Amino acid sequence: MKLFQTYLSPFPTRVRMMLYAKGIEVEIVEPSGIHDATAKGTYMAVNPLGRVPALQLDDGRVLIESEVICEYLEETFPEPPLMPSDPWQRSQVRLISRISDIYIVMAMLPLFILAGKPTSAWNQNKITRALKEIDTSLDYLEVYIGGEGYAVGKALSHADGTLVPILLLVEQWLPVFRGADLLTNHPKVQAYWRAIARDKICAKLIEETSIALKKSMGSA
Numbered sequence: 001m002k003l004f005q006t007y008l009s010p011f012p013t014r015v016r017m018m019l020y021a022k023g024i025e026v027e028i029v030e031p032s033g034i035h036d037a038t039a040k041g042t043y044m045a046v047n048p049l050g051r052v053p054a055l056q057l058d059d060g061r062v063l064i065e066s067e068v069i070c071e072y073l074e075e076t077f078p079e080p081p082l083m084p085s086d087p088w089q090r091s092q093v094r095l096i097s098r099i100s101d102i103y104i105v106m107a108m109l110p111l112f113i114l115a116g117k118p119t120s121a122w123n124q125n126k127i128t129r130a131l132k133e134i135d136t137s138l139d140y141l142e143v144y145i146g147g148e149g150y151a152v153g154k155a156l157s158h159a160d161g162t163l164v165p166i167l168l169l170v171e172q173w174l175p176v177f178r179g180a181d182l183l184t185n186h187p188k189v190q191a192y193w194r195a196i197a198r199d200k201i202c203a204k205l206i207e208e209t210s211i212a213l214k215k216s217m218g219s220a
């Protein structure tokens, strides 16, 4: 199998978490120009949406959308499970992915767009509004995040693969916008963030994403 992805993007990171945890070997391909809307070239034939991740199976079929890919991997390679067996806990894993995708990532979107422009074009009102929106979305997470070292329950799950790259952006990228420290406003999320860094697989994801982020910010 081939995973089309970048180390900077949070969506492929949740797929890599599954691959690492389940010991699945795939070829990693970083499509050139993925973060440039005009330069995706032949990658559009792999994923007509022009986004990463995409997983190409050995028979050539291509799966897109990180949640769909993760579900496919979970069903095809059930061991070790990254979805809890208890239906309530499974619903909490899905809920955390939805809070992340629908609220936290969407709240960050205006800042992703600003980050692609020179700082002279940054609009302080837009930044303040976006940071407030992110703060509110983290309030939602604060209610549902687990308190036992993992996003849900006492074991690594798909929800951790979703949250790790997002919280890394909150901790290491949001400071460029000079707002308040949003993690300290959310003690349960902050405690989770400290705890999850002790999980070997999540530590690897944190390291990979952090290196890619530093490169993108021109500091590595």
Ligand SMILES: N[C@@H](CCC(=O)N[C@@H](CS)C(=O)NCC(=O)O)C(=O)O
Pocket: 009, 010, 011, 034, 035, 036, 037, 050, 051, 052, 053, 064, 065, 066, 067
């Ligand atoms: N809903 C998609 C989102 C994927 C996505 O938006 N990926 C971004 C990187 S974070 C991308 O490829 N962006 C390229 C573009 O929008 O041109 C998923 O979960 O896979």
